Amino acid sequence: MNSIDLTPLYRSSIGFDRLASLLDSSLKSDSSVPGYPPYNIEVLDDNRYGISLAVAGFAEGELDIKVEKGVLTIRGQKESEGERKYLHQGIANRAFERKFNLADYIEVTGADLKDGLLTISLVKEIPEAMKPKTIAINQKPSVIEHKTKDSSNDKAA
Template sequence: MRTVDFTPLYRNAIGFDRLFNMMEASSAKSASAGYPPYNIEQQDENKYRITMAVAGFAEEQLDITQKENVLIVRGERNAEEGKSYIYQGIAERDFERKFQLADYVKVTGANMVNGLLHVDLEREIPEAMKPRKIAINGSNLIENS
């Protein structure tokens, strides 16, 4: 496994600590980071959708939480007793998947269809943060008489 040390960059990048921490966290994913599989779709400039394959989970077994800039999706299954499998290829394990969200992104809704959990996100930039045009006022020339 290849690791990258971002320590030297901390000295020269003021205010980018969170960016480097996210990069370090993404490079240190665990082996089970692929479960459940998911897609991230950009629907337009400010709308996104995360789709997760959560077959076998009921809606009441799923928990979606947004805390600051982190979206956490958890699935907890109750163990079924008395079953004896000859072969078990369907994963029956709990999961927790975290998504780092950009500033001003919030969850607008979630629904489940055919074993797919859809979480809709929208970026709402405050008016004060939106780019605005600045008019250039003409200067009055003073004539020397």
């Protein structure tokens, strides 16, 4: 599989160095990731998101949710129920792992399991230092005078 050359983007952009690795990993993983379990990603408002996964048959103790280095990982491992004899088994009870790359400042705020749907809540919290600020033009900074020991010695001389 070929990777995408992002060199023209880097000529006029600053701080997008993580973009190339995100694109490469998503192109590689999309072809190998099965469609199980199915999921939805919702935009709830400007700074809130939700991910819903259909995990019918899984209990809370059989699901594991972790966030590490900007990657949300959800794993499901079904505990053995002993030997059952099925005429038809349409409900998948197989183990799974689903990963989501999170943008900067996206935080996982909670998870809920109800009616076979695992819902994960996310919020975008931009630090105060990163919010837009207005810069005044041609304003001189205020100068603070400092008294030094040398200036007190000049008076004595």
